[in-house]
Amino acid sequence: MDARSTAPVPPPGCPAHTDGGRVPLYGPEFQADPQAYYAYLRHFGATAPVELAPGVEATLVTDYATALQLLQDSGSFRKDARRWRHLNEGLISPDNPVVPVLSYRPNCMFSDGAEHLRLRQAVTDSMARIDARKLSRTTEQVSEYLVSRFAARGSADLLGDYARQLPLFVFNELFGCPADIGDRVLFGITGMFDGINAERAVEVLFGAVGELVALKRAKPGEDVTTWLMQHQAQLTDEEMVHQVALLLGAGTDPLGNLIGNTMHRLLTHDRYADGGGLIDEALDDTLWDNPPMPNYAPHYPATDMEFAGTKVQAGDLMLVSFAAANTGPNLTAARESGSNRSHLAWSAGPHACPSKEPARQITVTAIEKLLNQLPDVDLAVPEESLVWRPGPFNRGLTTLPVRFTPAEPVRRTAEAPQARPAADAAAEPGGRKRGGMWSQFLTWLAK
Ligand code: HEM
Numbered sequence: 001m002d003a004r005s006t007a008p009v010p011p012p013g014c015p016a017h018t019d020g021g022r023v024p025l026y027g028p029e030f031q032a033d034p035q036a037y038y039a040y041l042r043h044f045g046a047t048a049p050v051e052l053a054p055g056v057e058a059t060l061v062t063d064y065a066t067a068l069q070l071l072q073d074s075g076s077f078r079k080d081a082r083r084w085r086h087l088n089e090g091l092i093s094p095d096n097p098v099v100p101v102l103s104y105r106p107n108c109m110f111s112d113g114a115e116h117l118r119l120r121q122a123v124t125d126s127m128a129r130i131d132a133r134k135l136s137r138t139t140e141q142v143s144e145y146l147v148s149r150f151a152a153r154g155s156a157d158l159l160g161d162y163a164r165q166l167p168l169f170v171f172n173e174l175f176g177c178p179a180d181i182g183d184r185v186l187f188g189i190t191g192m193f194d195g196i197n198a199e200r201a202v203e204v205l206f207g208a209v210g211e212l213v214a215l216k217r218a219k220p221g222e223d224v225t226t227w228l229m230q231h232q233a234q235l236t237d238e239e240m241v242h243q244v245a246l247l248l249g250a251g252t253d254p255l256g257n258l259i260g261n262t263m264h265r266l267l268t269h270d271r272y273a274d275g276g277g278l279i280d281e282a283l284d285d286t287l288w289d290n291p292p293m294p295n296y297a298p299h300y301p302a303t304d305m306e307f308a309g310t311k312v313q314a315g316d317l318m319l320v321s322f323a324a325a326n327t328g329p330n331l332t333a334a335r336e337s338g339s340n341r342s343h344l345a346w347s348a349g350p351h352a353c354p355s356k357e358p359a360r361q362i363t364v365t366a367i368e369k370l371l372n373q374l375p376d377v378d379l380a381v382p383e384e385s386l387v388w389r390p391g392p393f394n395r396g397l398t399t400l401p402v403r404f405t406p407a408e409p410v411r412r413t414a415e416a417p418q419a420r421p422a423a424d425a426a427a428e429p430g431g432r433k434r435g436g437m438w439s440q441f442l443t444w445l446a447k
Helices: 028-032 034-044 064-072 113-128 132-153 158-163 166-174 179-194 198-218 224-230 237-268 278-289 322-326 329-337 356-373 421-426 437-446
Strands: 047-053 056-061 155-157 295-301 305-307 310-312 318-321 401-403
Touching (some): 028 034, 034 047, 034 322, 047 318, 113 224, 132 166, 132 437, 166 179, 179 198, 198 237, 224 237, 278 322, 278 356
16 A cells, blocks of 8 residues: 555554544554555544554644644643543553553653753763763674574574564663673563563563662662763652663663664665665664654643644643654655655654664664674565564564574574573563573673
8 A cells, every 4th residue: 555645545444444433553454554544544634533552542643744843842742641631530441551651650751841851861961971882892792692592593583583682682781780680671671562461570670670770879880870870860769760761661672673674674675685885774764664663752732722623632642653744745855855864753852762873873783783694684484474563652573584594603602592581581480580681691791
C-alpha cells in the first residue's frame, strides 16, 4: 500500500470498517501494516480518534505541523500523567497493559515546568560528559563479544542475538554497573519489554538501580550515575533511582529497535548495497519512515479547548504519531529539499530526546562493526515472513534471521552461547545468579 495515500478506506481488519468508531493501534493488522492505518487516519484531519489498547482512548496527532504545535506549547499541553482523566475516573483498569508505560513516575519525562527543567538539566549535562571515543570503543568491544558468540554458526537472529543485547551491555558500562548489579539490570529491562513477568522484572530493575545509587554514593566513579549524582541539581536518592531507571528504559529498547530497523533497511533495499558510507543515510531514512517510537509523547490539555478543529477536554490523553507525521503526503518536497534530519523521530520541543547524539553514535558503530566482522551478512528468510512486535509505542522486528560465511571471532573466543539474560538471571530469585550475561562479558573482556 502507498504510505502516502489519503484515500479514506479503513485498512483490512480495522473495526472502523463496521462501527465507524475509534481506530485501534494494536492487533495483527496494525502491526503488519501501520502505514495503511496512518493513511486512513489522515482522513479525519490533523488529529484522529484512536484506541491504544481495548478501552484506552486517545487523540492522535498525525500531521507534522500540528505535531510541532502541540510539542512546542508546554503551557497548553502537559506531560504530568497524574492529569490523565480517564485513569483518574476509573475508566481504565490499572492492569491494562499500556498503563505501566503511560502512568506517572517522578522523572523528567512525566514532569513539567521548573521541575522538568531541573531534572532534564541533570540528565543532559550528565549525558554530555560521555566521551565519544570511549563510547565507540565500548560499543565495538560489545559488538565483538556478541558476534563471537554466533560467528562460527554462519547464522543468527540479528535482533535477539545482537541489536537488542548491544544497548543493554553498553548502558551497563556507561552507568558503571558492577557484575552482579549489571546482571539484574539486564534481567529487569529485558523482562519489562518482553512482558514476561513484567511486574517482577520492574521490581528487580528498581532494586538493582537502588543498589547502584547506594554504591556510587559510597564509591563514585567515572560514569553517568556518578555524574548525575554530582550534578548541581542535587538529586535525592529517590530522584536518582527514577532518572537512572528512565535512562535505562528510554534508552535501551528504542536503541535496539533503531539498530534492528536500520539493519532491516540495509538488508532489504538494494540502494544501500554499496556499503559503508550509506549507513548514516539508511539510519536517517529509518528515522523518517520506520521510527522505533512510532506513536508516543503523551500529553494532557491543561484546559478544555479546541485544537486543530477537534474539541478536547482537560486531562484527555493526546499522543503524537511521529511515524504518520514523518510520512505525510505534503512533506515529500520539504524532505527532499530541506534538512534530512527534520523528521520527528526524536520528538521536538522541551521533551525531545536528550540523547540523540549518543544514540546515533552507538547505532552507527554497532552496524559498522557488525558489517566489518560479517561482510556478506544477508537475510535468511523472505522479507514478507518477518514479524513486527505488537503495540502502538514500539516499532521493531520480533526476529531478523540472517546468514553469513562462518567467521573466526576477531579476538578471544566467547563461552558457548547460553540462555538470553531474562532466563539467565531468572534462574535464582531476584535474578541473583553468578555468571549472568554481564559477568560473562566482563570475564571475556579481562581475558
Ligand atoms: C542513548 C539512548 C537514549 C536515551 C538515554 C534516551 C533518553 C530519553 C529521555 C531521558 C527522554 C525524556 C526527555 C524529557 O522528557 O525531557 C527521552 C525522550 C524521547 N526519546 Fe530518547 N533516549 C534514547 C534513545 C532514543 C531512541 C533510539 C529514540 C528513537 C529514535 C528515542 C526517542 C525519544 C522520543 C520520541 C522522546 C520523547 C518522548 C516523550 O515526549 O514522551 N530515544 N529519551
